[in-house]
Amino acid sequence: MTNPEVYKFFSDYVYQHTGILYKEQDYYRLDSRFNTLVKKFEVKDASELFNLYVQKITPEMHTILIDLCTNNETYFMRDLKPFKAFAKEGMDYLKETFPNSISYNIWSAACSTGQEPLSLLMALDSFGDKLNLNKYKIEASDISTNALDKAKKGLYTGLEVQRGLPANLLIQYFSQVEDNWQVNKDLHNKISFKKLNLLTESFPLNEYHIIFCRNVLIYQDMENKKKILSKISDAIKPGGLLFMGAGESLIGVDIPMKQLELGKAFCYVKDS
Amino acid sequence: MKVLVIDDSKPIFMMVSQMLKELGHEAIWAENGQDGFEKVTANSDLELVLLDWNMPVMDGLEFLKKNGAESFCKAPIVMMTTENKPEKIQEALKNGAIDYIMKPFTADILENKIEMVCD
Numbered sequence A: 001m002t003n004p005e006v007y008k009f010f011s012d013y014v015y016q017h018t019g020i021l022y023k024e025q026d027y028y029r030l031d032s033r034f035n036t037l038v039k040k041f042e043v044k045d046a047s048e049l050f051n052l053y054v055q056k057i058t059p060e061m062h063t064i065l066i067d068l069c070t071n072n073e074t075y076f077m078r079d080l081k082p083f084k085a086f087a088k089e090g091m092d093y094l095k096e097t098f099p100n101s102i103s104y105n106i107w108s109a110a111c112s113t114g115q116e117p118l119s120l121l122m123a124l125d126s127f128g129d130k131l132n133l134n135k136y137k138i139e140a141s142d143i144s145t146n147a148l149d150k151a152k153k154g155l156y157t158g159l160e161v162q163r164g165l166p167a168n169l170l171i172q173y174f175s176q177v178e179d180n181w182q183v184n185k186d187l188h189n190k191i192s193f194k195k196l197n198l199l200t201e202s203f204p205l206n207e208y209h210i211i212f213c214r215n216v217l218i219y220q221d222m223e224n225k226k227k228i229l230s231k232i233s234d235a236i237k238p239g240g241l242l243f244m245g246a247g248e249s250l251i252g253v254d255i256p257m258k259q260l261e262l263g264k265a266f267c268y269v270k271d272s
Numbered sequence B: 001m002k003v004l005v006i007d008d009s010k011p012i013f014m015m016v017s018q019m020l021k022e023l024g025h026e027a028i029w030a031e032n033g034q035d036g037f038e039k040v041t042a043n044s045d046l047e048l049v050l051l052d053w054n055m056p057v058m059d060g061l062e063f064l065k066k067n068g069a070e071s072f073c074k075a076p077i078v079m080m081t082t083e084n085k086p087e088k089i090q091e092a093l094k095n096g097a098i099d100y101i102m103k104p105f106t107a108d109i110l111e112n113k114i115e116m117v118c119d
């Protein structure tokens, strides 16, 4: 039996640094994570792990813990409709709203292993007007070092590429490396990946035409969700768009954005 | 919906049929392309065909080509095979398959492909 004090210590630490919330009734979800750490640091059990972490948390120990406590679940073209709407109606909207912009800044704000920003580019290229992809600046960030490392490699398993990705896009944008699939360089190189903590770091002001912030705020409590969304809203250009996950909304969050129906999807537009 | 699974392996049919059942669909079986052709003709209410590549009598590619010439099958056809080379995928798509599932796959992937194809 792991001591409640141990759970509390780790869940507090993770909450404080990421906003990811493990409530008391979720403590059991830390067990498998403790097991991984116990093996990693070659200690006996969770309480020895605790003894190790209370003494001193090195940057490496920090990264390993945070990586483990994030849920990096993602897949290509997740929910499909937002990606189609983004590429078609979203681009029409941008052309009209920002007639003088020669390029568009797009940010995938919790990109996990890279499927989301890659899907944005594939969507533009295959559902959109086949505009010059150089018109887009795509940034992608995540708090998880592991997830980002994978995103930067752009190498996916047969199972991963089949989740959400139609076969015509697979053969168009990937090449096979043994049983895995490597995304083409010209697509991959268009994305700049960086590590970023949405909760603790600040974002550039009025910078982005579009932000995708999907399936990450669900792990936050209301207070942190508001805090992050208000920074996100400041980061979007007036008239720019925010795409959230299916079932996520701005209900209860007071920021200057309004819901907008775009094709078969919903997004939010920042007041101008 | 009603799904025709054309695959010479009974165990694979059983597995796929179970997955389809859990997704609320009904599966019928054909054990090769020729049998598949007959089942398609006899079942006008088919909404999807899952098609293996390597089979005796008539293989998946021959089935696609026959359908390309005669268009007897109105339902979308998705390949479902261990063949996983890009050239093979390309060839199947060129011959009328609408999407492609590489074995092994998970119920998740099958569900996702069905959603995309039948939307």
Ligand SMILES: C[S@@+](CC[C@H](N)C(=O)[O-])C[C@H]1O[C@@H](n2cnc3c(N)ncnc32)[C@H](O)[C@@H]1O
Pocket: A017, A018, A019, A020, A070, A071, A072, A073, A074, A075, A078, A109, A110, A111, A112, A113, A116, A141, A142, A143, A144, A147, A196, A197, A198, A199, A213, A214, A215, A216, A219, A245
């Ligand atoms: C479930 S994934 C969603 C990925 C993708 N946006 C999608 O919708 O498929 C959530 C991601 O959010 C990241 N994350 C969690 N908390 C974060 C924070 N405070 N700052 C930045 N990223 C965070 C996790 O590392 C994880 O990769």
Ligand SMILES: [Mg+2]
Pocket: B007, B008, B009, B052, B053, B054, B055
């Ligand atoms: Mg076979």
